[in-house]
Amino acid sequence: YDKVVTVGFLLRFDPRFNMIKQRLDNGELGDIIHLYCRRNSPITGPKRYIGASDLSMHVMIHDIDYINWYMDSEPVKVIAKSRSVLLKEYGMNDVIYAIVTYENGAIAYLEACWVLPENSPTIIDDKLELVGTKGVAYVDSCDHGVRFVSEKGVSYPDSSHWYYTNGEVSGDLAEEVMAFINNVANNTKSIITPKEAYDSLRVVDAIERSIAEGKEVSL
Template sequence: MHRLRAGVVGVGSFGSLHARAYFENPSTELVAVADVDQARSVEVARRYGAKSYTDYEEMYRSERLDLVSVATPDNLHVNPAVKAAEAGIHILVEKPIAMTLEDADRIISSAARNGVKLMVNFILRFDPRYRAAYERVSSGGIGEVVTMWGRRTTLLETARKYGKFSNLLHDVIIHDIDMFNLMSLSEPTQAYCVKVRKACRELGVDDAYLGIVRYRNGAAASFETSWVLPSSSPHWLDARLHIVGTGGAIYIDLQSHGLEVVEDVKFSRPDLSNWPVVGGRLMGNLREAVNHFVECVAGDKEPWPGGADARKALAVVLALSESAETERPVALG
């Protein structure tokens, strides 16, 4: 069986998981990774028997890749993705697709022009709970969607790590924005948002956002997001989604993953959803997303979600950001 030749650009915390997913997938051969941090590139490459590069363009020229994951920092997705498309390599880019609509359009148009597949990694679409909720909503199981509410709060150390090149809207709550867009079965028309800055003032980023998104079919979504939880929190992520319809409701709660561990000095709720390692193998939503991308490339199918859905989520995020600055609602569409 022909195995697809896979590469990864950016092998930090997320990119190294992509590398592992390709390494463990029987349909792919992880042939190379690239990272500007040479030591990190070498370490991940050695772990999975791949070649190490510090220049992704050199990797593209040398390795005849079939597909690549772009897992660089949020503000550095554009050039690796565009260059991959120009080299004829299918692309899986971590969310957000980009920081601006102009850059998102560059990636989308380059992929289309060069005939390569483009997927953006919104891993909640591969969580069985969110997927089951979407199937119930889209089949009319709870009637017409009336309201949606989402919470996504995480640790202060996340702000210290990711606030250097991104923000809560682009990096964290965009997951729920994508879910709102999907579950609404409609198009966003207006966004309103307020921000709070206290604990993260010295970092130069906001602590929290609270917002509302309205949809063309009359549905409305509200959310709260922050990254100020202390390191002593029993969970690194408190995520929930409520959907109320004219004929029912759906509730998703990821505060507990069904496993609680009590030790002498610690109580924890390990993540069993996103990228847990169980039995020596990577499991969870991220693995399923990577496997879906591989299946689409191998079977010549369109990946889900593609560039259009990622652009829509980004447009809402940018409208929310503008609203938080101006303290006024912002129209969409």
């Protein structure tokens, strides 16, 4: 393609997830046997954009992108279950569990929930465990490495996506924006291709079809 285009998969710019890809590529972790991830957050998020998007498209797709990136193999089957309680009146899912099987036999298990209490101390509670034939990789960013206790209660402020250091915006969201600006300025290609974005959407579609049909579906 001859256009400058990018897709907002910010975890590609998160050093933790990027380091895992580097170690997969250099063979340190071997071949992926299975992967587990979760991405849970307070209900304040979906309440802001009721009807604009749903859990699989807004949240799970970020994990799907880096999983596809790690696997370097086509997703072939998906089975998923969901439940809607607190967001039922808006026609949105509270929680989704999905299992994605890849052409190379590897399995990815995804969990996403965005109805944690509004006073949850963390903005995002996300975890990753990747088991390979030569090693294991973990990400646990529930508390983002910093915690405060004050009259306002306990809080774990964001130190990954969008925060300020010495008055300047930092984090993977800022890196993502700057990367696109550099692509435009230098007429270079984004690290995220349209094909990769399309493949992530294919998995989201399969998750939604599996939920609706109540069975495993093929891509």
